[in-house]
Amino acid sequence: MGKIIEEKKKNRQPREGALVEVQNLKQYFPVNDGLFKTKYVKAVDDVSFYIERGETLGLVGESGCGKTTTGRSLLRLYEPTGGKIFYDGIDITNADMMPYRRKMQIVFQDPYASLNPRMTIGDIVGEPLDIHKLAHSKKERSERIIEMLDRVGLNSEHANRYPHEFSGGQRQRVGIARALAVDPEFIVCDEPVSALDVSIQAQIVNMFEELQQEMGLTYLFIAHDLSVVKHISNRIGVMYLGKLVELADSYELTFHSLHPYTKSLISAIPIPDPKMSRQNKRIALGGDVPSPLDPPSGCRFRTRCPYADELCAAQEPEFREVSSGHFAACHHLDKIN
Amino acid sequence: MLNKNKSLSFQLDVSDFLPADESEKQSIDIMRESVSFWKDGFRRLARNKLAMISLFTIIVVMIFAFIVPSFYPYSYEQQIRGSENLYLMEYSGEELARIEAGEKVFPHILGTDNLGRDTAIRIMMGSRISLLVGIIASAIILIIGSLYGAIAGYFGGKVDLYMMRLVDIIYTVPDILVIILLSVTLKYPLRSLADTVPGFGWISTVGVGLISIFIVFSLLYWVGMARIVRGQILTLKEQEFVTAARALGASHSRIIKNHLLTNCVGTLIVTTTLQIPSSIFTESFLSFLGLGVNAPMPSLGSLAAQAVGGMNSYPHRLLAPAIAISIIILSFNLLGDGLRDAFDPRLKN
Numbered sequence: 229m230g231k232i233i234e235e236k237k238k239n240r241q242p243r244e245g246a247l248v249e250v251q252n253l254k255q256y257f258p259v260n261d262g263l264f265k266t267k268y269v270k271a272v273d274d275v276s277f278y279i280e281r282g283e284t285l286g287l288v289g290e291s292g293c294g295k296t297t298t299g300r301s302l303l304r305l306y307e308p309t310g311g312k313i314f315y316d317g318i319d320i321t322n323a324d325m326m327p328y329r330r331k332m333q334i335v336f337q338d339p340y341a342s343l344n345p346r347m348t349i350g351d352i353v354g355e356p357l358d359i360h361k362l363a364h365s366k367k368e369r370s371e372r373i374i375e376m377l378d379r380v381g382l383n384s385e386h387a388n389r390y391p392h393e394f395s396g397g398q399r400q401r402v403g404i405a406r407a408l409a410v411d412p413e414f415i416v417c418d419e420p421v422s423a424l425d426v427s428i429q430a431q432i433v434n435m436f437e438e439l440q441q442e443m444g445l446t447y448l449f450i451a452h453d454l455s456v457v458k459h460i461s462n463r464i465g466v467m468y469l470g471k472l473v474e475l476a477d478s479y480e481l482t483f484h485s486l487h488p489y490t491k492s493l494i495s496a497i498p499i500p501d502p503k504m505s506r507q508n509k510r511i512a513l514g515g516d517v518p519s520p521l522d523p524p525s526g527c528r529f530r531t532r533c534p535y536a537d538e539l540c541a542a543q544e545p546e547f548r549e550v551s552s553g554h555f556a557a558c559h560h561l562d563k564i565n
Numbered sequence: 566m567l568n569k570n571k572s573l574s575f576q577l578d579v580s581d582f583l584p585a586d587e588s589e590k591q592s593i594d595i596m597r598e599s600v601s602f603w604k605d606g607f608r609r610l611a612r613n614k615l616a617m618i619s620l621f622t623i624i625v626v627m628i629f630a631f632i633v634p635s636f637y638p639y640s641y642e643q644q645i646r647g648s649e650n651l652y653l654m655e656y657s658g659e660e661l662a663r664i665e666a667g668e669k670v671f672p673h674i675l676g677t678d679n680l681g682r683d684t685a686i687r688i689m690m691g692s693r694i695s696l697l698v699g700i701i702a703s704a705i706i707l708i709i710g711s712l713y714g715a716i717a718g719y720f721g722g723k724v725d726l727y728m729m730r731l732v733d734i735i736y737t738v739p740d741i742l743v744i745i746l747l748s749v750t751l752k753y754p755l756r757s758l759a760d761t762v763p764g765f766g767w768i769s770t771v772g773v774g775l776i777s778i779f780i781v782f783s784l785l786y787w788v789g790m791a792r793i794v795r796g797q798i799l800t801l802k803e804q805e806f807v808t809a810a811r812a813l814g815a816s817h818s819r820i821i822k823n824h825l826l827t828n829c830v831g832t833l834i835v836t837t838t839l840q841i842p843s844s845i846f847t848e849s850f851l852s853f854l855g856l857g858v859n860a861p862m863p864s865l866g867s868l869a870a871q872a873v874g875g876m877n878s879y880p881h882r883l884l885a886p887a888i889a890i891s892i893i894i895l896s897f898n899l900l901g902d903g904l905r906d907a908f909d910p911r912l913k914n
Contacts, residue, residue, distance in 0.1 A: 300808075329812065344806040
């Protein structure tokens with residue numbers, strides 16, 4: 229019986245209208261433990277979601293929960309251990325990625341590490357044009373570079389300079405210009421504002437929104453800061469220890485969260501009003517995130533969950549649709565809410 | 566504006582307090598002059614006195630080795646009858662007679678050897694050979710070592726494991742033994758290649774000994790370079806800009822060439838510069854043992870070897886090439902140290 233269900237799961241059709249979809253994505257990394265034993269870090273374990281065209285899906289969770297790995301596996305920067313990736317209805321899990329590299333791009337977290345220090349800004353933004361042979365002459369290439377820089381709020385003067393001459397916010401703009409140079413449809417934003425200070429964060433987030441409207445982009449927006457994700461996303465997914473625990477519309481998730489982990493995350497968002505802040509009851513979680521090398525049995529959150537019982541230890545909760553478009557993975561949803 | 570001319574007036578100029586317009590704002594937003602990696606490095610190198618003196622010395626030595634011999638009145642293989650075994654600045658009887666007759670005779674600055682060849686020009690030619698060997702061998706090492714190390718480091722895993730074990734094996738081979746064996750065994754095949762196959766005549770002009778030295782260098786000495794480059798690549802390839810290039814669909818060769826090796830340039834320069842003196846040293850030492858260049862062609866090592874016999878009577882014949890070797894090696898080492906300070910970011914403060 230179980231096997232048939234497994235088979236059915238494997239042969240699921242991609243959802244109609246979704247630009248990007250992952251089904252049961254698994255990403256394990258081998259770790260040498262001692263001389264001969266090899267253990268696996270289950271960075272992403274059985275994650276499924278889809279992103280519709282023009283939509284922004286936010287992905288939140290604490291450090292080490294597999295958000296970044298999900299984003300990178302999605303782009304096949306790591307070879308996924310299991311599961312399927314669909315782009316525009318086509319299975320790209322084992323496909324030649326070259327044509328898709330033009331359609332799917334990524335913006336990185338650390339603007340200091342993501343730009344090659346030996347290349348000028350012009351060459352960094354021009355590299356995608358060279359790789360995909362998008363510019364047919366030197367003149368066209370430099371025009372395109374200037375157009376891209378202009379689009380992200382830098383000017384042509386900056387093209388001949390090196391990354392170390394720029395501030396964090398400016399570098400992040402260069403990183404965005406590089407991703408935009410191939411005219412992509414889908415961008416994975418891998419914590420693009422986490423390394424910037426708050427005033428610059430706002431500028432960059434607004435720029436992402438403007439670009440989305442102008443170019444009709446679809447985003448997977450990864451962050452650990454729920455308040456930023458809440459602002460930019462249509463839907464939000466919450467990850468814990470390599471698994472999605474809740475996925476819902478961003479309004480729904482903020483005000484009617486179901487999973488105890490999401491509840492505690494939302495209660496931790498700082499409120500810029502001292503009076504309101506005093507009323508707000510914070511749900512503090514005890515303990516640390518367990519090691520992904522040997523995650524707890526059953527529900528992965530049970531070691532820190534105030535509602536956990538024997539069932540949680542014995543059986544892994546199913547990630548099911550609770551109400552329309554609202555998914556959660558918990559045994560005790562009725563009891564908690 | 567009104568009070569511009571009255572310097573003693575305390576009236577403030579109102580126009581100074583107007584909000585700045587766009588052009589003014591732009592003029593304040595001045596970025597400092599763009600400084601590239603090379604400019605920055607050479608600026609730092611120029612401040613290092615010891616390195617600049619070494620660089621100057623190397624240039625002078627190169628002028629003597631490559632330019633001066635072409636208009637020097639004697640040639641390195643020319644045997645002057647009657648001028649054998651002359652001392653510093655000494656003239657033979659024949660030459661003195663010519664000077665008496667009003668002819669100008671260029672002095673033998675460092676004397677002559679037992680076959681009547683001018684020692685000064687032989688040392689210049691010897692330096693030429695030594696420098697050529699040093700530079701060409703280092704270039705071979707640079708190319709093989711950096712490519713091998715970059716490939717091993719970039720692909721990692723099994724590829725890295727097998728490639729680096731090969732390096733370990735080469736490290737354990739006793740190099741002097743291999744050099745001696747190779748130069749002995751290669752001599753005859755190379756000579757027959759030069760004699761029989763058309764197109765390979767250049768081998769006999771360069772000298773079979775020299776070719777076998779190059780082969781030995783390219784077989785054995787690149788391993789150090791490969792290890793250093795691999796280590797650098799291992800840390801560099803985890804950087805996000807490499808991931809970004811992969812996300813853009815860059816090929817492996819493009820990533821190695823444009824992103825990884827360009828970021829090791831500092832290390833490559835330093836290691837290559839420090840490799841030159843050690844290549845020169847190895848060549849001198851091989852020539853001293855009689856395995857280096859072919860007979861009429863001198864090298865600093867073979868000059869020293871020939872001079873050992875007459876060490877007590879003609880010490881200058883041994884001292885001159887020895888000092889030349891020392892100066893060349895010392896200057897390259899000091900220049901290499903200077904380059905390391907200037908280009909290697911790990912020591913950059």
